[in-house]
Amino acid sequence: MTTLDIQRHVPLAPFTTLELGGPANHFVRAEDESTLSGALRWAADEGISTAVLGGGSNLIVPDEGYDGLVIHMGITNVEFLDGGEVKAGAGVPWETVVDGALSRGWAGLECLTGIPGSTGATPIQNVGAYGQEVAEVIAAVRVLRRGAMTFEELGPEECAFGYRDSWFKREPDRFIVCAVRFALRPNGAGTVRYAELEKSVRADATLSDIRRAVLDLRRRKSMVIDPADPNRRSAGSFFLNPIVAAGEADRVVEQAIRDNLVSDPSEVPRYAAGEGQVKLAAGWLIEKAGIAKGTRRGAFGVSTRHALALVHHGGGTTADLLAFADEIRTRVRDQFGINLEREPRLLS
Numbered sequence: 001m002t003t004l005d006i007q008r009h010v011p012l013a014p015f016t017t018l019e020l021g022g023p024a025n026h027f028v029r030a031e032d033e034s035t036l037s038g039a040l041r042w043a044a045d046e047g048i049s050t051a052v053l054g055g056g057s058n059l060i061v062p063d064e065g066y067d068g069l070v071i072h073m074g075i076t077n078v079e080f081l082d083g084g085e086v087k088a089g090a091g092v093p094w095e096t097v098v099d100g101a102l103s104r105g106w107a108g109l110e111c112l113t114g115i116p117g118s119t120g121a122t123p124i125q126n127v128g129a130y131g132q133e134v135a136e137v138i139a140a141v142r143v144l145r146r147g148a149m150t151f152e153e154l155g156p157e158e159c160a161f162g163y164r165d166s167w168f169k170r171e172p173d174r175f176i177v178c179a180v181r182f183a184l185r186p187n188g189a190g191t192v193r194y195a196e197l198e199k200s201v202r203a204d205a206t207l208s209d210i211r212r213a214v215l216d217l218r219r220r221k222s223m224v225i226d227p228a229d230p231n232r233r234s235a236g237s238f239f240l241n242p243i244v245a246a247g248e249a250d251r252v253v254e255q256a257i258r259d260n261l262v263s264d265p266s267e268v269p270r271y272a273a274g275e276g277q278v279k280l281a282a283g284w285l286i287e288k289a290g291i292a293k294g295t296r297r298g299a300f301g302v303s304t305r306h307a308l309a310l311v312h313h314g315g316g317t318t319a320d321l322l323a324f325a326d327e328i329r330t331r332v333r334d335q336f337g338i339n340l341e342r343e344p345r346l347l348s
């Protein structure tokens with residue numbers, strides 16, 4: 001039986017990429033499944049709530065912190081098996097999985113390079129970038145079902161993956177992801193289906209070429225964490241790209257033309273998103289609503305390189321970050337009648 005090392009009053013800001021927020025009243029690092037279930041039992045006996053922390057790159061911690069037990073996922077075993085199978089514990093840094101796969105010539109993750117955080121968080125919002133989503137290569141997710149306290153393997157069809165969405169995200173109190181199993185494609189062709197990436201690589205691009213091009217594009221948008229980058233303290237994209245009915249997208253185009261924001265409908269970025277659905281670009285909506293890249297409000301600003309990322313320049317509070325985000329949402333709602341939804345989770 002593992003002894004639980006429960007710490008008190010642990011500052012959470014250093015565990016997050018935004019470097020914001022207060023302490024956890026109780027904190028434990030779970031390096032194996034028995035520590036994880038032991039921590040949940042301990043919290044239940046104490047009558048306190050629990051929250052799961054991975055790499056803190058998609059998390060906003062309130063100024064008052066968390067009045068319960070924060071469980072930091074530290075299950076870090078990873079195996080690369082014959083035939084392109086990868087089994088990785090929830091606490092394995094995501095880039096370790098990407099790196100191991102690409103160095104073996106296994107396709108399926110080449111566009112997902114440079115995304116910070118842990119492997120266990122990738123199914124939560126079905127991480128995606130440059131035309132690839134992790135759900136395309138997930139074979140199974142090993143979870144701890146909180147109510148029953150049982151370990152189970154869920155197939156991808158049970159995870160209800162969608163655009164930055166899954167069952168785990170919709171029902172955060174039901175499961176903790178302990179490990180993920182991926183089925184990759186040894187010697188497979190890389191994925192080049194995103195227009196911006198297509199322009200950056202040749203038709204015969206190798207997996208390494210694609211990875212290099214993706215990292216280059218990401219760096220130009222401050223979407224890889226670089227200690228020397230003034231835009232480094234963010235949670236990546238702060239808002240989801242809204243998916244709306246086709247008629248609603250047409251209304252946005254008409255509004256943009258009426259207000260002289262564009263002269264031609266083709267200037268409004270729109271992408272097919274399933275039958276009768278259109279994905280709009282949240283960054284475009286924000287800029288056209290009058291919030292330019294680099295706009296500052298005290299300790300916070302829109303990234304100078306990416307209209308969707310909100311940057312903490314140091315010494316700020318979470319309350320101020322959320323107020324700035326509300327201001328942006330209101331501007332977009334007033335201009336286009338579109339509600340932007342926040343991407344990072346608020347620890348509560």
Ligand SMILES: Cc1cc2nc3c(=O)[nH]c(=O)nc-3n(C[C@H](O)[C@H](O)[C@H](O)COP(=O)(O)OP(=O)(O)OC[C@H]3O[C@@H](n4cnc5c(N)ncnc54)[C@H](O)[C@@H]3O)c2cc1C
Nearest residue numbers: 054055056057058059117118120121127128177235236345
């Ligand atoms: C610079 C930058 C660029 C980014 N680019 C992208 C991108 O291109 N595409 C993209 O999709 N995302 C992107 N992100 C967002 C983020 O990196 C991903 O969502 C990542 O998967 C979050 O992992 P994490 O371990 O940091 O999760 P955390 O921030 O620690 O947690 C996020 C949420 O998941 C929950 N969670 C974490 N681990 C588990 C677990 N094991 N079981 C149950 N719940 C869990 C947490 O409770 C929380 O609600 C970016 C972020 C940054 C800072």
